[in-house]
Amino acid sequence: MKSITAENIKRNYGKVEALIDISFDVNKGEIFGIIGPDGAGKTTLFRILTTLLLPDSGSATVDGFDVIKDYKSIRKNVGYMPGRFSLYQDLTVEENLKIFASVFETTLEENYHIIKDIYQHIEPFNKRRAAALSGGMKQKLALCCALIHKPSVLFLDEPTTGIDPVSRKELWVMLKNLKQLGITILVSTPYMDEASLCDRIALIQKGKFLNIDSPKNIVEQFQKKMWGIKSKNMSKLLNDLRANPEVNTCYAFGETHHVTLLNEKFTIDNVKKYIENKGHNDVSITEIAPTIEDCFIELAKEK
Amino acid sequence: MLKFLLEKEFKQFFRNRFLPRLVVIFPFVALLIFPLVANFEIKNINLSIIDNDKSSYSQSLIQKIQSSGYFRITDVSETYDGALKNIEINEADIIIEIPNNFEKDLVNEKFARVMISANAVSGVKAGLGGSYLANILNDYSSVVREKWIDQSKNKISIPHLEIVPQFRFNPTLEYKIFMIPALMVMVLSMICGFLPALNIVGEKENGTIEQMNVTPVKKFTLILSKLIPYWIIGFVVLTICFGVARVVYGLIPVGSILTIYLCASVFVLAYSGFGLVISNYAKTVQQAMFMMFFFVMTFVFMSGLYTPVANMPEWAQLLSNYSPLKYIIQVLRLVYLKGSGITDLLIPFLALCGFALFFNSWAIYSYRKNS
Numbered sequence: 001m002k003s004i005t006a007e008n009i010k011r012n013y014g015k016v017e018a019l020i021d022i023s024f025d026v027n028k029g030e031i032f033g034i035i036g037p038d039g040a041g042k043t044t045l046f047r048i049l050t051t052l053l054l055p056d057s058g059s060a061t062v063d064g065f066d067v068i069k070d071y072k073s074i075r076k077n078v079g080y081m082p083g084r085f086s087l088y089q090d091l092t093v094e095e096n097l098k099i100f101a102s103v104f105e106t107t108l109e110e111n112y113h114i115i116k117d118i119y120q121h122i123e124p125f126n127k128r129r130a131a132a133l134s135g136g137m138k139q140k141l142a143l144c145c146a147l148i149h150k151p152s153v154l155f156l157d158e159p160t161t162g163i164d165p166v167s168r169k170e171l172w173v174m175l176k177n178l179k180q181l182g183i184t185i186l187v188s189t190p191y192m193d194e195a196s197l198c199d200r201i202a203l204i205q206k207g208k209f210l211n212i213d214s215p216k217n218i219v220e221q222f223q224k225k226m227w228g229i230k231s232k233n234m235s236k237l238l239n240d241l242r243a244n245p246e247v248n249t250c251y252a253f254g255e256t257h258h259v260t261l262l263n264e265k266f267t268i269d270n271v272k273k274y275i276e277n278k279g280h281n282d283v284s285i286t287e288i289a290p291t292i293e294d295c296f297i298e299l300a301k302e303k
Numbered sequence: 304m305l306k307f308l309l310e311k312e313f314k315q316f317f318r319n320r321f322l323p324r325l326v327v328i329f330p331f332v333a334l335l336i337f338p339l340v341a342n343f344e345i346k347n348i349n350l351s352i353i354d355n356d357k358s359s360y361s362q363s364l365i366q367k368i369q370s371s372g373y374f375r376i377t378d379v380s381e382t383y384d385g386a387l388k389n390i391e392i393n394e395a396d397i398i399i400e401i402p403n404n405f406e407k408d409l410v411n412e413k414f415a416r417v418m419i420s421a422n423a424v425s426g427v428k429a430g431l432g433g434s435y436l437a438n439i440l441n442d443y444s445s446v447v448r449e450k451w452i453d454q455s456k457n458k459i460s461i462p463h464l465e466i467v468p469q470f471r472f473n474p475t476l477e478y479k480i481f482m483i484p485a486l487m488v489m490v491l492s493m494i495c496g497f498l499p500a501l502n503i504v505g506e507k508e509n510g511t512i513e514q515m516n517v518t519p520v521k522k523f524t525l526i527l528s529k530l531i532p533y534w535i536i537g538f539v540v541l542t543i544c545f546g547v548a549r550v551v552y553g554l555i556p557v558g559s560i561l562t563i564y565l566c567a568s569v570f571v572l573a574y575s576g577f578g579l580v581i582s583n584y585a586k587t588v589q590q591a592m593f594m595m596f597f598f599v600m601t602f603v604f605m606s607g608l609y610t611p612v613a614n615m616p617e618w619a620q621l622l623s624n625y626s627p628l629k630y631i632i633q634v635l636r637l638v639y640l641k642g643s644g645i646t647d648l649l650i651p652f653l654a655l656c657g658f659a660l661f662f663n664s665w666a667i668y669s670y671r672k673n674s
Contacts, residue, residue: 050517072519080517086510090318091311102307103518129318145514 001064003028003153003184004049009058011044018044020207022058026186026200031179033198034188035292041207042188043083046157049186050080063152076104079146083157083188085138089131093122093141096130097148104149114181115144118174136167143174147183154178156187160194172197192293203296210299218295224248227268228256228288231280240278246270251297256286258294304520308528312502316532326494330540333490334547338479348432351378351386351395358406364417364443368399373435390422397421397432409447472557472640483554484635485608487544488570488628492602495537495571497595499529500578504591507582522670530575530663537571538564557642563635566648569655570631576662577627583669602626607633627658 004026011019019041026032034042047053049062051071059066065073087096097119101108112119122140125133130141139159146154156175160168172194175185187198195201196215203210203218211218231237238257241250246266250259261271268285275283317323350368354361368374377394380386389395400418402408408415419436421429473480506512515525541564548554556563578595585591605619606612606628612620623629630651637643645652 052513052516075517076519078517080514082510082513084510086514088311088315088511089509090315095311095314099307099311100514100518102304103515103520105304105519 001028002026002061003030004032004060004062004186006045006049006060007058009045009048009060010056011048011053012056017207019048019055022207022209024202024209024212026184028184029179029182030199031175031185031187031197033195033201034186034204035190035192035195035201035296036188036204037190040204042204043157044207045204046080046082046155046186046188050078050155051075076149077152079149079151079154081139081142081146081154081156081159083161085130085142087130087138087142087145090129092127092129093133094126096141096145100145101148106149108148111148111150114150114178115147117177118147119144121170136163136170139163139167139171140174143171147178151183153184153186156185158188158190160189160191168194192291192296195292201292203292203299205296205300210296215292218292219290222290222295222298224260224298225264225268226288226290226294227259227261227271228253228286229259229271229275230256230282230284231275232282233280236278237275237280240275240280241271244271244274249297249301253293256288258288258290260298305524305528308520308524309531312528312532316536322498326536326540327543329494330487330490330543331547333486334483334544335551337486338482338552345428345431345435346373348374348428348435349377349394349396350374351380351389351398352376353380353383353386353398353400355403356401356405360406360409360447361401364401364440367443368436368439371435371439373432395422396425396428397436399436479552480554480640481636483548483552484639485632487541487548488606488632488635489603489608490544491537491540491567491571491631492574492599492628494540495533496574496578496599497592498536498578499533499575500582500585500591500595501588502529503579503582504585504588507586508588522667526579526663526667526670529579530572533575533578534568534571537567537575541567554639556639558638558644562643562645562648563638565645566631566634566652566655569652569659570627573627573655573658573662576659576666579666580662580669583666583671602628605629624654627655630654630658 002025004024006025007023009019009022010017022041022045034045036042044053048055049060049067051067051074054068059068061067062074063077065071065077067074088099091099097108101111118140122133122137122144125137130138133141143156143159146156159171163171175187175197178185189195198215200212200214201218202212211221213221229237229241234252234257238250238252241247241257241259246262248260248262250257259271261268272283272285352365354365365376369376374397378386378389380389383398383400386395386398386400390398398418398420400420402416402418405415405417417440419433421433423429503512506515545560545563577598581594581598582591585594603609605615605623605626607623608628612623612629615623633651634643634648634655637648
């Protein structure tokens with residue numbers, strides 16, 4: 001049985017089309033990533049699947065229950081962690097956990113084994129109010145609260161936004177462990193580098209999925225050769241490369257510019273000559289493996 | 304589940320640095336200060352006198368005015384224009400001008416005129432001051448008349464009516480006694496109406512309500528968990544009000560205090576329910592604040608708190624039936640001053656029950672866990 005299915009989901013906010021025809025499904029025990037920039041429709045999709053928002057058309061099921069008809073069953077069986085920290089800031093860590101355990105009619109002790117690994121990080125701060133926790137700890141607490149009732153599907157809306165790199169890594173380790181318990185995880189993120197940590201991903205832009213596949217396959221589908229180009233004057237280099245009609249795409253990516261060419265006739269040697277003619281020193285050109293981000297940019301361009 | 308939710312509400316309430324203090328301080332301040340400030344008895348009216356006659360009669364009239372205690376003679380002018388200047392610079396509120404032949408006219412013609420002009424920028428001061436003065440003049444004229452009758456040794460008595468009003472249930476027509484029960488209602492409605500409305504909207508703004516909405520908590524349970532705390536707070540506030548009224552003003556209800564508690568508990572339920580309805584429609588605390596202000600103001604002015612309902616135009620009288628405040632103010636005034644029991648108050652009591660049922664059903668109906 002699929003954990004999540006969605007068929008032709010549409011949702012508008014007034015005239016703004018937030019989701020246009022979204023269809024996908026998630027297997028049981030899978031970590032499925034929704035990857036896309038801010039405003040792409042990630043949160044809207046999460047709110048529909050967690051029964052907080054009704055779709056204009058289309059249908060979806062979570063854990064076999066329809067999001068419109070059986071919303072009550074869904075609320076019992078899913079855990080949701082909104083993008084914004086939304087626990088009670090004026091209650092302590094322990095009190096927040098107890099409140100959420102009680103509204104799901106369970107107790108902290110009953111499902112302690114599920115949250116144990118995560119809870120151990122914040123247990124020393126049990127008596128501290130949630131407002132006084134650091135960003136990473138708030139996120140761990142929110143995750144504990146979302147897991148306290150042993151959900152079969154976990155929805156995490158941008159769990160790593162605004163979190164330091166160490167906490168981000170820790171969080172992904174935790175998600176892998178939860179997967180071992182058989183919990184299906186739907187996670188959204190604007191960070192492309194996190195995509196490779198998912199089993200499968202959907203790239204979303206402007207309310208549409210660009211592609212759904214495993215991160216490996218998405219990268220393999222990338223047709224063109226990708227070049228990393230460096231020189232002393234990087235900003236001039238970016239402008240010069242973009243000015244060349246033979247250059248397909250050119251984006252600044254940290255230390256190098258990622259460049260693809262329109263066709264293979266205009267070889268990379270021609271590019272090198274072109275750059276040197278423009279007066280650049282210390283030019284280095286290497287072939288590199290495309291990243292998910294490169295794929296995203298390429299796919300977004302095609303649409 | 305409800306138990307835990309209530310525990311949470313109370314913890315949050317007491318951890319708030321501001322709210323618990325407000326709940327205690329507000330009734331004190333309201334009952335200690337408002338009755339003294341919102342007083343329709345006016346004293347120290349600044350009076351400017353123009354005595355053109357300077358006779359023994361005019362002198363005794365001025366003395367009478369002075370000894371009434373309501374007026375402060377701030378100026379004695381020669382001319383009316385001079386006195387008017389004093390009004391312009393705000394040193395006088397009322398001018399009284401005694402004409403040239405006051406004594407002569409009074410003795411010869413048995414008739415004299417006195418002019419009173421009042422600065423009506425402050426309507427209450429002018430109106431009340433004018434009528435105080437008129438009363439003093441009336442009094443004065445009857446004293447003069449009686450003196451003459453005595454002098455003439457004429458035994459013909461002039462018939463006159465003496466009016467001695469008796470104010471039942473408030474013999475001294477003490478304004479405070481009348482206002483305090485109504486002020487208690489004001490305090491109660493401010494605290495029990497605003498707090499629950501702002502509570503839910505606050506949770507909306509913080510996003511905490513969204514997290515709650517994805518849980519299996521029932522609407523009814525959630526609304527109840529918001530309602531009960533303010534219901535209890537209502538009782539605390541009311542008890543403080545009773546205490547202040549008793550200790551400071553020596554005001555003890557003639558009727559049973561239990562009758563008040565009973566009606567007030569229904570009123571608080573109705574009013575908190577109303578607050579919850581507002582909170583369901585408002586998206587931000589700001590919106591909820593303004594909506595509450597709008598309705599609370601309307602309810603207060605329609606309730607007969609300041610002006611009797613019977614004075615209102617007919618359409619407003621009809622409208623006032625929809626102000627829950629009207630009924631609870633009725634209850635408090637009647638029990639406090641007249642000692643009415645629950646059987647006398649059946650109509651307001653049932654009306655309050657109706658409001659409670661209506662607003663709370665609406666609150667549960669309009670609360671949406673999804674959109």
